[in-house]
Amino acid sequence: MPLSPFHLAIPVHDLPAARRFYGEVFGCREGRSAAQWVDFDFFGHQLVIHEAPARIDAAHRNPVDGQAVPVPHFGVVLPWEAWEALAERLRDHGIDFVIEPGIRFRGEVGEQATMFLLDPCGNALEFKAFRDIGQLFAR
Template identity: 70%
Template sequence: MALSPFHLAIPVHDLAAARQFYGETFGLAEGRSSDHWVDFDFYGHQLVIHEHPKTPSQENARTNAVDGHDVPVPHFGIVLEWGEWEALADRLRIRDTQFVIEPYIRFKGEPGEQATMFLLDPCGNALEFKAFADMSQLFAK
């Protein structure tokens, strides 16, 4: 079954820095834009950055403990194919990206074993990128 693309709009207090981050750091194609927002092709999904004052979650990050790490909440991201995830991790390392949680394998040897990494955009929005060696484990308990 094919997935429908999602639409996600997020606040950014520095539109130029966020535009550069999503466009250059990730290499996302830009779609429509105005002086106050920009659409990006986020792996086939529509991500829109909207200029907006800092939000409380951007000012004061919260976390939940998962697998011995402090996972930022809220966050969003994408599940990539394993090779795509590795290529993205390499791309981010080459660009000296500061990770909140460095790329690693989570739940090793357990149901739902996955590669994951967390980082913040220039405006404090938390992103997670993950991959499963076995995609059938996406919702494994």
């Protein structure tokens, strides 16, 4: 099945800070907006940030390949070179990573590059890449 863009709406308690983060740090093109929400082109997908009371708790973690992965989280699977470029861009912006860019499941089925970070409102994001995209759902 060909991939279709996803639509994801997330809560943010500081709309101006989140707007700057997604627009400036990631370089996402802004789409429609209103006083309480903003659409972004998030790597070809529609991400909408909605102003909401603070309630995010990224403190819950589950172990994955020896690392504590924040739950919930969302993200995008990128081509390897785009993942490397994004990691460098995020470093250039001084982003504090929850999990530093690195390789997970090294030498195993499903080997992948991954990194985790939080937006200014505590939403956890993961970006990953596979040298072999056929490994995306491998077991």
